[in-house]
Amino acid sequence: MPTGTIDYHERTKHSPKSVREGGYGLNFDNKPTPYKEYTDRPTVPLADRIRPPQQSALASIAEPTPDGDPTREPRPDLETVTTLCYYAAGITKRIDRRGRSLLFRAAATTGALYHVDLYVVCGDLEDGGGDDGDAGHGLEAGVYHFDPRTLSLNVLRAGDYRGVLANASGDAGVADAPLSIVATSTWWRNAWKYGARTFRHAFWDSGTTLANLLAVAHALDYRAAVVTGFADRPVADLLGLEPEREAPLEIVPIGGGDPIPETAPASVGSITPDTAPLSPDEKTFPLIHEAWAAGTLESGAAADAWRSGRPAGSVGTRDPGDGDRLALEPVDGETASSRPLHETIRRRGSCREYEREPISVRKLSTVLDRAVRGVPMDVRGEDAPSLSFVDPYLIVNAVDGLEPGAYHYRPAAGELERLRTGEFRSEAGHLALDQRLAADAAVCLYFLTDLEEIADALGDRGYRAAQLEASLTAGRLYLGTYAHRTLGGTGLTFYDDAVSEFFAPRAAGQTPMFLYTMGRPA
Structure with a gap:
């Protein structure tokens, strides 16, 4: 019988006994690479420079809801994609230690194993220009994977496939966005150290990554929100994923006011891009995939029903009591850092x-x-x-x-x-x-x-x-x-x-x- 998420949670709890008895030595010769490397896909460079958002961090994280005004702000462009990807999942720090260079990324992640990847699904985007007026190459409509090593994009599909995400999610924001970013988890990269607990970590680490992504989007005054309800299989097919190894977690539409063309496809067949092995002997943990599969949705209509069917108010929380307040x-904003x-x-x-x-x-x-x-x-x-x-x-x-x-x-x-x-x-x-x-x-x-x-x-x-x-x-x-x-x-x-x-x-x-x-x- 497949494992439900409550059962999964119970089976992956820590206790002094489980930690004492569950330890096992790590095989560093089999440690997975923290990068996804395509061997049969072309790449396109991101913008030559990153324009860092100047808004204060405290103001950027204080957004309770998407609040960008797509009628007032410029459309997202290649510089936007570069800035979003870099400050969410790019390499931001290098430390040399004992003759080795340790590379750290923008967001915190369990064990610095970096199992969360970002994919970009967009219509045609302009370059964004520059102060010197030097025009660049822009970004053609397509489906891309962000490579933090080279600050470039792997081309998975050419053409406007935003309709696939819109159809899979049934979400109006996705249908109206010039671009969406999809976060995924490659299970083995984290499970090498943490085993079946990786399904928990998928949301821990995508959450910290998306906190950065939303803060940057809001600092640039773009509407941005997290879509958790979508049909999983069509999104995996669009990105060329095998969910037993890597699965989609969230969709983040960026900006608005750019409806998808009627000619854009709403569904696609799967693709199987070739990638380099993560390690010599990749292991599988069935409990991870079972927990993921237990929560999958079959269609955009099912996703919409899941969202709209939730009860009003909070769920899973506790009312205040009579303790001292x-x-x-x-x-205030003027005094804050x-x-x-x-x-x-x-x-x-x-x-x-x-x-x-x-x-x-x-x-x-x-x-x-x-x-x-x-x-x-x-x-x-x-x-x-x-x-x-x-x-x-x-x-x-x-x-x-x-x-x-x-x-x-x-x-x-x-x-x-x-x-x-x-x-x-x-x-x-x-x-x-x-x-x-x-x-x-x-x-x-x-x-x-x-x-x-x-x-x-x-x-x-x-x-x-x-x-x-x-x-x-x-x-x-x-x-x-x-x-x-x-x-x-x-x-x-x-x-x-x-x-x-x-x-x-x-x-x-x-x-x-x-x-x-x-x-x-x-």
């Missing part, structure tokens, strides 16, 4: 050591205020709360002006509700797989949901939405954190049931989706 103190988005993305890392020094309550308040305003996602209702599927819980150990303890964050009210009082450094470290990093952090922020409620409301595909809402919000927390010179942050893994028990009784029936930590870097 503490109003947060975010600074003005570090530009492009500098923040380049600066962002994953903190490896914290000082046990307090951080400012105003900085914590500002990061939370800007990052937790709601994910622009197709399955959210128009009047939905800031978070529709997950609850943020905090362990606070070192914040000036905030008593140490456990809290439940209410984004709409801008308040923390105190659940427990006391310093919980030891507990914070234990919950995060007994890692000192969590014990030393000033704040540990968990996103929890009730998967039974999610499945009842949204079926197995709802698991993807809950994971993505948590991880994309965490991606914004990364950007909000690194917009401040004195702050650092990182995501960590956790003992699932122990986290639920720690935040009980409020979190009874809920399970953690994501853990983000922040504090003062050592």
Whole structure:
């Protein structure tokens, strides 16, 4: 019997016993390459230069909904594609260590294994010109794969195939967008280290990648939102994917006001482009594919019904209680850090050591205020709360002006509700797989949901939405954190049931989706 997502989640939970008994040595001779290399497809270069978005990182992540005005702003062009791809998934940092060059990309990803790829599906796009008036080559309508090694695109199909995405998604934004970007996961690249947990990581890591992508799109004033509901097989066929190895996760339409020509195809046959092996002996993990298959949709009509059939309001979250309320103190836009988005993305890392020094309550308040305003996602209702599927819980150990303890964050009210009082450094470290990093952090922020409620409301595909809402919000927390010179942050893994028990009784029936930590870097 195929594995449903709740069963998958239960079978991939961490506990002290599972971590103790489940370890296995990594075969570095069989480590997969972090790049997809086509051997039979032509490439086209992206723009010669990248024009970094100058808007501040805090302003860029504070967009609760798509808000670009396609009638006022220029149509996306080749420079737009270059900027979006580079700041979402490009190589932004090089560190030379022990005679080796380590290349790091724009968004955080588990184990730096980079299993998330981006594909571009577009109509004809202009070059974007330049201040010197030198015209370039533009980008012809087609289906492309972004290669971060060379900042180029692999040509998978020539022609306007936006109608395939529109038909598969049944989404009006996709049908009106000049270009859409599709995020995928290549399972083995992550499963080499993490095994069957890779299906979780697919949404963790695509979420942080899309947080960058949305921030850049909004900074450039383009409408952008995440489409999670679509027929999976047609999208995989369009991109030439075998879902047992690599599967589509999300579609992000960029811009608007460019309807698809009536002559554009709405369906295509599959293609099988040739790619270089990822490693000498690629392994498969059936549980990953079964969890993915459990949530697939068959048609655009089914995707539209899935979106429109969800209940109003939040799902999987918990109502506030009668604990003490503490109003947060975010600074206004004039006072907030003005570090530009492009500098923040380049600066962002994953903190490896914290000082046990307090951080400012105003900085914590500002990061939370800007990052937790709601994910622009197709399955959210128009009047939905800031978070529709997950609850943020905090362990606070070192914040000036905030008593140490456990809290439940209410984004709409801008308040923390105190659940427990006391310093919980030891507990914070234990919950995060007994890692000192969590014990030393000033704040540990968990996103929890009730998967039974999610499945009842949204079926197995709802698991993807809950994971993505948590991880994309965490991606914004990364950007909000690194917009401040004195702050650092990182995501960590956790003992699932122990986290639920720690935040009980409020979190009874809920399970953690994501853990983000922040504090003062050592």
